[in-house]
Amino acid sequence: MTPRPPAAPEGRPTRGTTGTNRLRRVDRWIAHLAEFRRAPDPLVVDLGYGANGVTTLELEARLRRVRGDVDVHGLEIDPERVARASEQLEATRRGATVFSPDARVSFARGGFEVPLPDGRRPAVIRAFNVLRQYEERDVPGAWERMTARLAPGGVLVEGTCDEIGRLCSWIDVDAGGAPVRFTISLRLAELERPGVVAERLPKALIHRNVPGERIHDLLVALDREWERAAALAPFGPTQRWMAAVAALRASGVPVLGGRSRWRLGELTVPWDVVRPG
Known part of the structure; x- marks a missing residue:
């Protein structure tokens, strides 16, 4: 009996602007x-890594500082991108790149179905700039298809x-x-106002940034607190940002995390704060 060819990966190729x-x-x-x-098995999938494997290799380098047993598996629909990333990995193994020769990284072809060897299930799937x-x-x-593969x-x-x-x-x-x-995360240096992140919202929210929607209310409130904290600008954008986030929380918005995360330019809220109406 002739073996059946593997099913085509699910989804569309990303633009590849790695x-x-x-x-x-x-x-x-x-x-x-x-x-x-x-995670008992710290397997991380980088889904749709783009034109080459650099962001997957960077992800492994950063995560191994926390979990030396991390495995990062890059998936792309385009076979040429998989071949290019595999060549980068071979160069890494030879010590010809800035990444560790023993980087726990692999590349394969795949999409939303998240194919993995040996029945493993990832602790984390990163899917960035994939649904735009x-x-x-x-x-x-797409969320349901990917999360069904999570551990x-x-x-x-x-x-x-x-x-x-x-x-x-x-x-x-979550896995369900x-x-x-x-979360939004901004480079604070030279930031004009936090609301500029509106142009880079996830697909589930980007068309909801209109009056009457929760995401719009959040960004308007954040911009307002940023303006109110303008007196702190001489002390640097980080101090201004942290004051704005603290004021937002004091106003009743259930901001998560604390100053150590805010200092990074992050703002995280429960999904219900921005859930589309």
């Missing part, structure tokens, strides 16, 4: 997550960022397919 250090903010987020730190080309109505199905207690981190990683936002989705947290 850039060094582009995903540093979300890498830092994943490294601190309890879902990763406490889809319709909002496609998001729940119990795992998390999908799905979001987007600008080309150089200065404006980022993402949603944490339910969104639980929303």
Whole structure:
């Protein structure tokens, strides 16, 4: 009997605008997550890594500082991208790149179905800049397909960022397919106002930034507190940002985390704060 060919990967190829250090903010987020730190098997999938494997290699380098036993598996639909990333990995093994020759990284072809060898299930799936080309109505199905592959207690981190990683936002989705947290992460130096992140919201929210929607209310309130904290500008943008976030929480917004996260330019809230109406 002729063996059946493998099914085609699910989804569409990303635009492939990969850039060094582009995903540093979300890498830092994943490294601190309890879902990763406490995972019995710290397998992380980088879904849709783009034109080459640099962001996957960077992700492993950052996560291994927390879990030396981390494995990072990059998946792409385009076979040429998989071949290119595999060549980068071979060069890394030879010591010809800035990454560790023993980097626990692998690359393969795959999409939303998240194919993995030996029946393993990831603790974390990072899917960044993957859903931007889809319709909002496609998001729940994509979340459900990816989270079905997570290990119990795992998390999908799905979001987007600008080309150089200065404006980022993402949603944490649990293994049951339910969104639980929303985060924005901004480079504070030269930040005009936090609301500029509106152009880099995840697909589930980007079309909801209109009056009457919760995400719009949050960004308006954050901009307002940023302006009110203008007197702290001479002390630097970090102090101004932290004051704005503290004031936002004091106003009743259930901001998560504390000053150590805010200092990084982050703001995290429960999903219900921004849930589309």
